Amino acid sequence: MASANRIERDVVIIGAGASGLTAANALRDAGHSVVVLEARDRVGGRLWTREIDGATLEIGGQWVSPDQDALIDTLAELGLETYSRYREGDSVYVAADGTRTRFTGEIFPVAPETAAEIERLIALLDGLVAEVDPAAPWDHPRAAEYDQVSWKQWLSEQTDDVEARDNIALYIAEAMLTKPSHAFSLLQALLMAASAGSFSHLVDADFILDKRVVGGLQQVPLKLAERLGDDVILNAAVRRLEWTGGADASGADGTPIQGVVAYADGGIEVAARRAIVALPPNLFERIDFQPALPRLVQQAHQHLSLGLVIKVHAVYATPFWREQGLSGTAFSPYRIVHEAYDNSYDGDPRGTLVGFVSDQKADDVFSLPAEERKARILASLADYYGPEALSPEVYFESDWAAEEWTRGAYAASYDLGGLSRYGAHQTTPVGPIHWSCSDFAPEGYQHVDGAIRLGRTTAAAIAEQLRG
Numbered sequence: 001m002a003s004a005n006r007i008e009r010d011v012v013i014i015g016a017g018a019s020g021l022t023a024a025n026a027l028r029d030a031g032h033s034v035v036v037l038e039a040r041d042r043v044g045g046r047l048w049t050r051e052i053d054g055a056t057l058e059i060g061g062q063w064v065s066p067d068q069d070a071l072i073d074t075l076a077e078l079g080l081e082t083y084s085r086y087r088e089g090d091s092v093y094v095a096a097d098g099t100r101t102r103f104t105g106e107i108f109p110v111a112p113e114t115a116a117e118i119e120r121l122i123a124l125l126d127g128l129v130a131e132v133d134p135a136a137p138w139d140h141p142r143a144a145e146y147d148q149v150s151w152k153q154w155l156s157e158q159t160d161d162v163e164a165r166d167n168i169a170l171y172i173a174e175a176m177l178t179k180p181s182h183a184f185s186l187l188q189a190l191l192m193a194a195s196a197g198s199f200s201h202l203v204d205a206d207f208i209l210d211k212r213v214v215g216g217l218q219q220v221p222l223k224l225a226e227r228l229g230d231d232v233i234l235n236a237a238v239r240r241l242e243w244t245g246g247a248d249a250s251g252a253d254g255t256p257i258q259g260v261v262a263y264a265d266g267g268i269e270v271a272a273r274r275a276i277v278a279l280p281p282n283l284f285e286r287i288d289f290q291p292a293l294p295r296l297v298q299q300a301h302q303h304l305s306l307g308l309v310i311k312v313h314a315v316y317a318t319p320f321w322r323e324q325g326l327s328g329t330a331f332s333p334y335r336i337v338h339e340a341y342d343n344s345y346d347g348d349p350r351g352t353l354v355g356f357v358s359d360q361k362a363d364d365v366f367s368l369p370a371e372e373r374k375a376r377i378l379a380s381l382a383d384y385y386g387p388e389a390l391s392p393e394v395y396f397e398s399d400w401a402a403e404e405w406t407r408g409a410y411a412a413s414y415d416l417g418g419l420s421r422y423g424a425h426q427t428t429p430v431g432p433i434h435w436s437c438s439d440f441a442p443e444g445y446q447h448v449d450g451a452i453r454l455g456r457t458t459a460a461a462i463a464e465q466l467r468g
């Protein structure tokens with residue numbers, strides 16, 4: 001029986017993040033009818049710009065780096081402007097024994113032999129990363145071998161210098177995948193670096209955290225959604241997706257692709273020729289696929305999980321660190337906040353610091369009462385910037401793991417062995433169902449740029465099929 005809210009479209013897009021909305025716009029531009037179903041009462045997913053106690057804060061993604069062409073094109077197309085992160089002055093490093101040192105450049109102020117080890121490892125990793133195609137890391141001749149050894153284990157095989165190891169580990173573990181370095185493979189680490197162009201790019205904070213968007217990065221999904229008007233439906237979590245057609249996108253197993261019916265909250269039912277599932281992969285299994293997805297695909301999804309990081313904002317009456325000649329950039333693999341930056345908002349005379357608390361350190365502080373957690377995190381900022389950091393006017397912790405429609409941050413990665421075993425299949429459509437999210441992107445993996453790239457590629461593949 002047809003529902004009162006039955007909608008018919010060429011393509012139904014599940015998820016109004018950057019990826020889904022990019023795909024929806026591209027398909028519409030190609031002449032296809034679309035509808036986007038979004039579970040939350042807002043668009044943007046992992047992009048969320050909020051006013052908290054009078055301060056404009058980026059709760060989710062915010063930085064743009066110069067290699068992120070797809071995002072940069074999108075910003076230009078949407079008429080959005082960028083500004084540079086404040087970076088004048090010295091950075092701060094806190095060693096394992098608590099010693100605080102100011103420094104400039106990228107290499108942390110460690111003993112000369114440790115600095116030499118760090119530089120040697122960066123060069124070694126740049127060489128390995130150059131051999132890895134971010135679109136097919138599983139095709140590397142040593143992919144299976146690299147996927148069996150953890151990032152931690154591999155580093156410990158390269159050097160006995162613990163501080164060099166801890167610092168190199170940080171660029172991928174705490175800072176990117178937001179998982180402990182024993183929880184993912186060398187291959188996964190190489191993919192992360194290859195998707196950003198090189199390992200050196202990850203070391204260079206001025207590159208990777210270059211620009212911010214005036215008005216906030218959530219402007220991207222907001223403006224993309226505006227173009228789609230009523231074809232974006234909020235509060236419409238998709239609970240069931242019925243599909244018909246071969247498990248192979250081409251219908252090569254003999255079953256013609258017929259289409260999907262998506263059932264969402266609010267009694268919404270969408271019949272479409274194709275679906276794009278544009279969610280982080282840890283949420284795929286929340287949709288009841290009927291019939292069930294093929295064995296290999298279901299298995300692959302079970303080997304993907306999101307990392308965990310708390311993004312902490314502290315807003316002060318003034319950017320007091322600048323008066324001390326500090327840029328605001330700070331690192332320590334040994335502190336609760338492993339990295340922090342000047343995150344002052346464009347045009348706001350106040351000073352904002354942003355710090356990150358990752359994986360097991362996040363577990364530890366989440367086990368504390370809120371006030372104690374705040375005190376510990378601020379003490380960690382004070383280790384870098386001095387006691388003034390203890391008294392912000394505004395304090396906010398983003399907790400993506402508690403968000404029903406994300407459940408972690410920043411993005412998904414495979415467990416040991418998963419990337420070489422399943423990666424090659426991760427974006428292969430299943431009948432009429434296509435997949436699009438930053439978590440599967442070759443370039444811009446885990447980033448907004450990757451979400452946009454995959455949104456475009458997925459839309460182009462569907463447009464091609466619908467033409468044929």
Ligand SMILES: Cc1cc2nc3c(=O)[nH]c(=O)nc-3n(C[C@H](O)[C@H](O)[C@H](O)COP(=O)(O)OP(=O)(O)OC[C@H]3O[C@@H](n4cnc5c(N)ncnc54)[C@H](O)[C@@H]3O)c2cc1C
Pocket residue numbers: 014015016017018019020037038039040043044045046047059060061062063064236237238239278279280283286287311398400405406408409410411436437438439446447448449451
């Ligand atoms: C704290 C944090 C900081 C980050 N920093 C940066 C940064 O500085 N630079 C950068 O480039 N990237 C950053 N990222 C990563 C970036 O934000 C993401 O990679 C990107 O926004 C993901 O886009 P997406 O469209 O793939 O997925 P999402 O944004 O997760 O979109 C998925 C959408 O699907 C919806 N949804 C889920 N389930 C259902 C369902 N069943 N039915 C309907 N809708 C559903 C969700 O509500 C969501 O809107 C950060 C992320 C976080 C969390």
